Amino acid sequence: MPEAVLRRAAAEMLDWHGSGMGVMEMSHRGKEFGAIATKAEADLRTLLAIPANFHILFMQGGGLGENAIVPMNLSRGTIADFVITGSWSIKSQKEAQRYCDARIVASNADGKHTRLPDPSTWQLTPGASYVHLCTNETINGLEFQELPDLAALGSDAPLVIDFSSHVASRAVDWRRVGLAFGGAQKNLGPAGLTIVVVRDDLLGRALEICPSAFNYKTVADNQSMYNTPPTWGIYVAGLTFDWLLQQREGELTGVAAMEQRNIAKAALLYGFIDGSAFYENRIDPACRSRMNVPFFLRDERRNDAFLAGARDAGLLQLKGHKSVGGMRASIYNAMPIEGVQALVAYMREFERSQA
Numbered sequence: 001m002p003e004a005v006l007r008r009a010a011a012e013m014l015d016w017h018g019s020g021m022g023v024m025e026m027s028h029r030g031k032e033f034g035a036i037a038t039k040a041e042a043d044l045r046t047l048l049a050i051p052a053n054f055h056i057l058f059m060q061g062g063g064l065g066e067n068a069i070v071p072m073n074l075s076r077g078t079i080a081d082f083v084i085t086g087s088w089s090i091k092s093q094k095e096a097q098r099y100c101d102a103r104i105v106a107s108n109a110d111g112k113h114t115r116l117p118d119p120s121t122w123q124l125t126p127g128a129s130y131v132h133l134c135t136n137e138t139i140n141g142l143e144f145q146e147l148p149d150l151a152a153l154g155s156d157a158p159l160v161i162d163f164s165s166h167v168a169s170r171a172v173d174w175r176r177v178g179l180a181f182g183g184a185q186k187n188l189g190p191a192g193l194t195i196v197v198v199r200d201d202l203l204g205r206a207l208e209i210c211p212s213a214f215n216y217k218t219v220a221d222n223q224s225m226y227n228t229p230p231t232w233g234i235y236v237a238g239l240t241f242d243w244l245l246q247q248r249e250g251e252l253t254g255v256a257a258m259e260q261r262n263i264a265k266a267a268l269l270y271g272f273i274d275g276s277a278f279y280e281n282r283i284d285p286a287c288r289s290r291m292n293v294p295f296f297l298r299d300e301r302r303n304d305a306f307l308a309g310a311r312d313a314g315l316l317q318l319k320g321h322k323s324v325g326g327m328r329a330s331i332y333n334a335m336p337i338e339g340v341q342a343l344v345a346y347m348r349e350f351e352r353s354q355a
């Protein structure tokens, strides 16, 4: 989280804008919270350049919830195509299997998820209800640098992207997307809020069994207030949208400014790792994630000492996911370049100390 956002939330915690209430104490149907939600939605639309024919839904259930909610809303119980690129797309396909014929049309599992399957090799199903992609595989550290053009690949299915772990870190080409979903907790705000951006022609296809509170049309028709939305999450995400819109890098603003910074942060860290004989990253350079950088010490017996020293240096949460092992630096939007510089300085010093 950007420190400025946390400080503002703290300052407004007991009394929001002189209303005599904190945001957690407001009715979601009152005018105060209505103003917060309306501004948050408008700012997100501006920030991500979301076209007018897409609805923004503030939901709950997280990325894993959407793994069920998407097929319940879009599949009509027929076929959906899945591109397997790592841990999160595997989970998505397994969950969707409960609601439709969830077909694996490409997979990078035999390369242990170290490179992305080339779109020209995807075996897309004619007439599939949608095609699912995880555009940033958080655990494996792979990111699509460009969204596929499904029409050019001969498919007229809408593209569904799980952008949980890189939302607002780069621009989205909405011409290629039917639906995007993501938990807010990486780049946008506290856990508990799920963002769904859905093209309007995809509403109204839900299966009979779909819970009303998860039916995109019901949520859209009620401006995300069919049930009580995660009000605190929407408020803090709104503060983050505001902060993001104010970011500047030279001529660039908002997401474009963040993208510049993220490119510089990732280049610094990957550049250091690639130049070292002590550390390694195993991901194909063409599809390395700018947000999540998994790396290994070539001598893994030094892992515990590396993590203990990092903790002493104030560098936290560097242990890799158990399914991959090694280390992982998550350098989300709010991580300043100084944080990455501090990590690289520590890594260099640790390497020297082990010589």
Ligand code: PMP
Pocket: 061, 062, 063, 064, 065, 088, 134, 136, 137, 138, 139, 162, 163, 164, 165, 183
């Ligand atoms: N998809 C991706 C890409 C993720 O990174 C995560 C969480 N790390 C999830 C889905 C699952 O999200 P949640 O925990 O919000 O259900």
